[in-house]
Amino acid sequence: MENLRNLVVALLILAAVAVGALALFGNEGERLVGRPAPDFTGTTLAGETVRLSQFRGRPVLLNFYSTW
Numbered sequence: 001m002e003n004l005r006n007l008v009v010a011l012l013i014l015a016a017v018a019v020g021a022l023a024l025f026g027n028e029g030e031r032l033v034g035r036p037a038p039d040f041t042g043t044t045l046a047g048e049t050v051r052l053s054q055f056r057g058r059p060v061l062l063n064f065y066s067t068w
Contacts, residue, residue: 037052038052039051039052039053040052
């Protein structure tokens, strides 16, 4: 029973170190804060296709929702 407890503690410590390392060093090149949003295509309620780039220079409010 003591060996199982030690194994669980060791795994928790390893998981904490891995999460900390990812927080410090992971995805540095993926940060998009302060940069323009990537262009994408969507469909309006009227069925028209629009691109985000059509609204460049104007404020845009996107509402993503689900009916789940």
